[in-house]
Amino acid sequence: MATKTKYVHKAFTLQHEGEKHKFAVGEVLPEKFHDHWYAKAHSSDQPVPTDAGAAEELMAELEGKAQELKAQADKLTEREKATEAREADLAKRAEALDAREAALTEREKAAEAKQQSGKQQK
Secondary structure: OOOOOEEEOOOEEEEEOOEEEEEOOOOEEOHHHOOOHHHHHOEEOOOOOOOHHHHHHHHHHHHHHHHHHHHHHHHHHHHHHHHHHHHHHHHHHHHHHHHHHHHHHHHHHHHHHHHHHHHHHO
């Protein structure tokens, strides 16, 4: 089974079995380092673009992704504002419900007191 070629996308030095191995951007990573955690963090299956056209293409792709992220951030901000408004509305409703329950309790107490005073007069 042939393994995929790994390309260094960020220059790094690897200390492996007492030896230092230096890797430059765009270099093909030797197969014996493919599974090393540090080499994995600095390499990928995609070759590093070397010409200006590819770099411009990547920059355009990054700009597009940045715009997508900004749009998602704006949506999240709108949702947060809507959630805050709903929470404020729910808090007002809870206060109104508490006030109604307190008023009902007072009416019940008044009715009970009136009923008790009516029984005592008989």
